[in-house]
Amino acid sequence: MNTLQKPDVRPANPNFSSGPCSKRPGWSPDVLANAFLGRSHRHATGKKLLAEVIERTRDVLGIPADYHIGIVPASDTGAIEMALWSVLGPRGVEVLSWESFGSQWAVDVQKQLKLDDIKLTNAEYGEIPDLSKVDFSRDVIFTWNGTTGGVKVPDGDWIPADREGLTIVDGTSAVFAMDIPWDKVDICTWSWQKAMGGEAAHGMLVLSPRAVERIESYDPPWPMPKVFRLKKKDKLNEDVFKGLTINTPSMLCVEDAIDGLKWAEGLGGLKALLGRVQANFKALSTWVEGAEWIDFICKDPAARSDTSVVLVVTDPWFTAMDEDAQRGFIKKLTGLLDDEGTAFDVGSHRDAPPGLRIWCGATVETSDLEALGPWLDWAFHTVKAQMQEA
Ligand SMILES: Cc1ncc(COP(=O)(O)O)c(C=O)c1O
Numbered sequence: 001m002n003t004l005q006k007p008d009v010r011p012a013n014p015n016f017s018s019g020p021c022s023k024r025p026g027w028s029p030d031v032l033a034n035a036f037l038g039r040s041h042r043h044a045t046g047k048k049l050l051a052e053v054i055e056r057t058r059d060v061l062g063i064p065a066d067y068h069i070g071i072v073p074a075s076d077t078g079a080i081e082m083a084l085w086s087v088l089g090p091r092g093v094e095v096l097s098w099e100s101f102g103s104q105w106a107v108d109v110q111k112q113l114k115l116d117d118i119k120l121t122n123a124e125y126g127e128i129p130d131l132s133k134v135d136f137s138r139d140v141i142f143t144w145n146g147t148t149g150g151v152k153v154p155d156g157d158w159i160p161a162d163r164e165g166l167t168i169v170d171g172t173s174a175v176f177a178m179d180i181p182w183d184k185v186d187i188c189t190w191s192w193q194k195a196m197g198g199e200a201a202h203g204m205l206v207l208s209p210r211a212v213e214r215i216e217s218y219d220p221p222w223p224m225p226k227v228f229r230l231k232k233k234d235k236l237n238e239d240v241f242k243g244l245t246i247n248t249p250s251m252l253c254v255e256d257a258i259d260g261l262k263w264a265e266g267l268g269g270l271k272a273l274l275g276r277v278q279a280n281f282k283a284l285s286t287w288v289e290g291a292e293w294i295d296f297i298c299k300d301p302a303a304r305s306d307t308s309v310v311l312v313v314t315d316p317w318f319t320a321m322d323e324d325a326q327r328g329f330i331k332k333l334t335g336l337l338d339d340e341g342t343a344f345d346v347g348s349h350r351d352a353p354p355g356l357r358i359w360c361g362a363t364v365e366t367s368d369l370e371a372l373g374p375w376l377d378w379a380f381h382t383v384k385a386q387m388q389e390a
Contacts (some may be wrong), residue, residue, distance in 0.1 A: 004381055007374035010342050016372065017345035018147050018173065018308040018359045020193040020200060024263045025365055027197070035255035041248060049254050050243030056261040057204065060269055061175065064182055068207040068241040071249060073227045076172040079189035079203030082228040083168055084108055087139065087187070087214045089221065091165055092117035094135050096142035098128050099149025100351040101170060105141050113222065125149045125352055126297035126310075136163035144174035144188075148349035150310025150357065154302040156184035166211055175204075176264070177277045177307045177361050186211040192253065195273075195307065196260035197363035199253040205240075212236050264362075273362040280360035280369050281306035287373030293318070293380055297355060310348055312355040317384065326354040332383045342375045 015022035036046055054069045063069060072079050084105065093115055095106040103122075109115055119138065123129045128151050134140055136159070145152040152174065159167055159181075166186040174180060176195035180188065188206040192198030207215070215236055227246055230237055240246060264273055288294060293315040298304040313319070318326060330347050334356075337343040348355040356376070360369065 004378070004385060006340075007371070007378055009371045009374070010340075011368035011371040011375070013365060013368050014337075014342050014344050016343055016358045016364065016368075018349075018357050019191075021195065021197050021359050021361055022363045023197040024260060024363045026263075027259070031259040032252055032255050036251045039251070041245065041251055046251060047243050049251065049258065050245065050249065052243075053254060053257050053261065054241070054243060056258065056265070060261055060264050060273075061180070062182070062270060063206060066209050067182065068205075068212060068236070068238075070205045070207075070230075070240040071243065071245055072203045072205050072240065073201075073245075073247055075193065075200050075203045076170065076189050076191035077203070078227065079191070079205045080105065080168075080170050081108065082203075082230065083187045083189060083205060083211075084113065084141070085220060085222065085224060085228050086230050087166060087168070087211065087218065088113055088115060090214070090218050092119065092135075092138040094119040094121060094138040094140045094165075096121045096129055096131075096134065096140065098123040098151050099125060099143070099146035100349060101148065101172075102141075102143045102146060103351075105143075105170065109141070123151075126151060126299065126312075128153065128298075128300070128303045131158040134158065136160055136165055139165040139168060141168045141170075143170040143172075144180065145172075145178060145305050145307055147173040147305075147308040148310070148352045148357075149298075150296065150305045150308055151298045151303050152178065152305045152307075155179075156181035159184040166208075166214060173305075173307050173361075176270070176273055179270075179274065182206075182208075192257050192260075195361045195363070196257070196264065197361075198257045198260050199250070202249060202253055202257070207236075207241075267362075276362040276366070277306055277360060279366045280362075280364055281309065283366050283369040284309055284358060284360055284373070287370075287376075291373070291377060294356070294376070297353065307359060307361045308357055309360055310352060310355060310357045312353060313380075315380075315384070317388075323354060329383060329387065330354045330356070332386075333379045336379045336383060337375060340375070340379075343372055346376075 193200040334347040
């Protein structure tokens with residue numbers, strides 16, 4: 001094929017962003033027609049809808065009955081900050097990071113909470129720290145799937161069942177797309193805007209019985225803003241986990257979240273979602289393996305993310321350029337795809353090495369990923385030819 005000739009087939013849906021992620025297939029604003037709007041979320045109907053999100057989430061994800069699930073303000077960032085501020089302090093902390101979000105939680109622990117017993121365990125983009133060395137006498141904070149680095153933890157086998165510390169997991173781009181062994185997770189957070197293609201602004205917070213016990217037995221020395229407060233009279237504020245949110249939620253987003261959960265149930269639940277992710281990842285991988293100019297940033301297949309797939313350009317002409325020129329190239333390439341309407345938001349994260357990042361979560365159609373590959377080839381060769389001529 002002449003790589004400078006535009007491919008015939010376009011992705012029907014060009015939304016490959018790693019967050020907010022594509023809406024589910026078949027979504028339209030009509031699904032929001034019956035949203036509970038202009039009414040109090042404290043009315044019985046509002047409460048019922050919020051509780052419905054919680055219970056459908058529990059069912060689809062298989063979260064144990066003795067775990068608490070809450071809807072909290074400020075998306076995943078709010079949920080994880082609330083967790084860190086509520087539980088950290090009584091024991092040492094280990095923060096694992098291998099990309100931008102994990103590094104942010106490390107900054108929090110060091111510079112905001114100013115804890116004095118912190119172990120920071122980092123790896124470069126594309127790699128994962130040695131998980132066999134993690135110290136579980138500490139509270140361990142990590143990102144299940146590093147959205148900006150294309151690297152995930154392979155499974156939960158490295159987490160002991162009899163750990164002393166808590167595991168605090170940012171699960172944003174993993175939940176609904178990867179198998180999470182809930183018995184290995186004490187706290188998990190995510191936002192609706194990710195794997196289910198929901199709307200931003202609300203976070204989910206899951207607490208194991210051990211996490212609840214920590215919250216009830218410990219009062220942090222720092223002030224707690226109202227939006228972080230999970231306690232009422234020395235006990236967990238159970239209201240938050242029944243749908244009585246700390247502050248006012250968007251019932252439009254709630255309606256949309258319920259739509260996403262019903263879609264997942266209709267497909268066959270979590271197993272079907274994971275099946276779609278695997279099919280998507282396989283389609284993209286087949287193209288990557290056949291393309292001579294690009295490769296996965298993560299060389300270890302077990303740790304390679306199957307949702308936020310991060311790719312680096314290996315073409316020698318490209319790698320010979322300095323980083324600014326590489327970023328300029330990627331900007332042109334993604335701009336061209338944007339202008340063509342064939343792929344939106346596929347540049348890698350600003351903190352990651354210059355390259356591409358393509359979301360393969362369940363709301364994306366496999367046929368769209370199959371159609372995407374030839375467009376990436378075309379855009380790469382077109383921009384390269386333009387730059388070489390200039
Ligand atoms: C792993 C991870 N953590 C946290 C966030 C922040 O999520 P939000 O902006 O919804 O708070 C993201 C968003 O992309 C993410 O991928």
